[in-house]
Amino acid sequence: MPPCVTAATLAGVMWHRYVAIGDSTTEGLDDPDGSGGYRGWADRFALAVARSQGGLEYANLAIRGRTTARIRAEQLPVALELAPDLATVVAGMNDVLRPSFDVDRVADDVGAMQQALVEQGATVLTFTLPDPAPVMPAARPLRGRVSALNEALRKVTASTGATMLDLGAHPVASDPRLWSDDRLHANSAGHERIAAALAHTAGLPGSDDSWSRPLATARRRPRQEVIRAELAWTRRHLLPWLARHLRGSSSGEGRVAKRPVPLPVDLD
Incomplete structure (x- = not known):
C-alpha cells in the first residue's frame, strides 16, 4: 500500500479535475446558494483550489440519503470514468443512522473507494465525522457508533494513501x-469551516488552522428556551424523518x- 499523503506533500501540487462523491453533506445541505439549490463545502473547496492555481474543473456526484454501499456502487464507477486527479470521499453518516450499521463494512467500502481513486492517480481527501451529541442531544446513543467509525476510517485511510482531515477530533x-436547524447538516458557516479545513489539509497557499479555533463562548440559554427548541425540532425534523424511514423511503429518491459533468469553476 502507498504511504499516507500529508498536507506537506500536497503543497505545490497542481490539479486539473476535482470530483466529489458522497451524500448530503457533500451535496451541500444546508448551505443555500441563493438560486434554490445548495452550495456546500465541496463547492467552496473547489473554488479555493481554482483560485489558488488559476482554474479547475469540478464535478459533484453526491446525492442526499445515500449509504456508503450505494455511493461505492453508483458514484465510484462514474468518478473513475471522469479520471480526476483530485477527489473527496466522505460517507458513513446515513449508515450510522440505520439499525443495520456495520462499522467494518462501511470502512471497507470507504477504503475501497479511496484505493480505487488513489490507484488511478488522484489525490484523495476525506474526513472523520463530528460528535453528534452536542448538536443533537437525542443522538447521544449514536456517539459510540460515530467514534467507532472514525477510528476505522483513520485506520483504513492510513493504508490507502488518501489524506485524512480528522475533523471529528x-x-x-x-x-x-455551525449546524443547521435540522441538526443533521452544517449551515453556511459550518460548510465554510469544512472547506477551510480541507484547504489547509491540502496545503493551499494562504490557508491556515484558523478553522479549528473555537467560537466565542455561547450564552447560557434558559431552560424553557431549550425545551421549546427541542419540541420544535422534534415536530419539524425528527418526526418527519422517522415517518419517512418507517416507510422505507429516502430523501434522495x-x-x-447536481453537477454530474466536470465544468470549469467560475472564479467570479
Missing part, C-alpha cells in the same frame, strides 16, 4: 452554531447529482 466541529 476538533470540538468546534460539534458547535451547534428520484434525485440526480
Whole structure:
C-alpha cells in the first residue's frame, strides 16, 4: 500500500479535475446558494483550489440519503470514468443512522473507494465525522457508533494513501452554531469551516488552522428556551424523518447529482 499523503506533500501540487462523491453533506445541505439549490463545502473547496492555481474543473456526484454501499456502487464507477486527479470521499453518516450499521463494512467500502481513486492517480481527501451529541442531544446513543467509525476510517485511510482531515477530533466541529436547524447538516458557516479545513489539509497557499479555533463562548440559554427548541425540532425534523424511514423511503429518491459533468469553476 502507498504511504499516507500529508498536507506537506500536497503543497505545490497542481490539479486539473476535482470530483466529489458522497451524500448530503457533500451535496451541500444546508448551505443555500441563493438560486434554490445548495452550495456546500465541496463547492467552496473547489473554488479555493481554482483560485489558488488559476482554474479547475469540478464535478459533484453526491446525492442526499445515500449509504456508503450505494455511493461505492453508483458514484465510484462514474468518478473513475471522469479520471480526476483530485477527489473527496466522505460517507458513513446515513449508515450510522440505520439499525443495520456495520462499522467494518462501511470502512471497507470507504477504503475501497479511496484505493480505487488513489490507484488511478488522484489525490484523495476525506474526513472523520463530528460528535453528534452536542448538536443533537437525542443522538447521544449514536456517539459510540460515530467514534467507532472514525477510528476505522483513520485506520483504513492510513493504508490507502488518501489524506485524512480528522475533523471529528476538533470540538468546534460539534458547535451547534455551525449546524443547521435540522441538526443533521452544517449551515453556511459550518460548510465554510469544512472547506477551510480541507484547504489547509491540502496545503493551499494562504490557508491556515484558523478553522479549528473555537467560537466565542455561547450564552447560557434558559431552560424553557431549550425545551421549546427541542419540541420544535422534534415536530419539524425528527418526526418527519422517522415517518419517512418507517416507510422505507429516502430523501434522495428520484434525485440526480447536481453537477454530474466536470465544468470549469467560475472564479467570479
